[in-house]
Amino acid sequence: MRGLLLASPLKLIAALPVLPVALVMLHMPSARRMGASMLLWIAAFGLDHVALEQSIDAFAVRFEQGMRSLRWFDDGMATLRQHIAQGDRVVIVTAAPQWLAERLLVSFAGDLQVIGSDLRSAGGGWILQRHCRGGEKCLMLAEAGYGQAWRWAYSDSADDAPMLACAQEAFLVNASAKVQRRAAARGASRAVMVCWR
Secondary structure, three states, rough: OOOHHHHHHHHHHHHHHHHHHHHHOOOOOOOOOHHHHHHHHHOOOOOHHHHHHHHHHHHHHHHHHHOOOOOOHHHHHHHHHHHHHHOEEEEEEEEEEHHHHHHHHHHOOOOOEEEEEEEEEEEOOEEEEEEOOOOHHHHHHOOOOOOOOOOEEEEOOOOOOHHHHOOEEEEEEOOOOHHHHHHHHHOOOEEEEEEEO
16 A cells, blocks of 8 residues: 555645544554545555556565565464464465455465455545454454354454454464553453564
């Protein structure tokens, strides 16, 4: 999204007055989807489905080539590969748009399932129809046929406490003390802290 905004001076100008409000909304669970949708709509304004997919593909290529500041954690990828090698059913549940997550994980396509946020076109842009975050992750897992409890769950966010609380073994990844306290207060007190590099 940031790349789309920075690539267009007009979109960047449009985002500036919205940014303070959207950032506040992103920190409020009840308003998070709206805050993210506001920024997404501006960034993706004028893109049809094909253009949005091309943008996602371009982002994924830059990510894979190491041209983004983002990267997979080596320890996380090793853990993922270990679960796959053991024959575990692996589901990646992410707040990222499903199209993006599927594209970034295409090398694992036959070995795992992806559940992510749903986008829909609206007024010339794109918004989150359903934000796969917090308790919504549990609902979306259940709706996809994965039940309401699972063997393992990994997250780096206290927002995912409902998902962590439903796991037999829950792991908070690279969590600060503040995130650990929030997750525990929201029901994920059994989560084990792990540090991935």
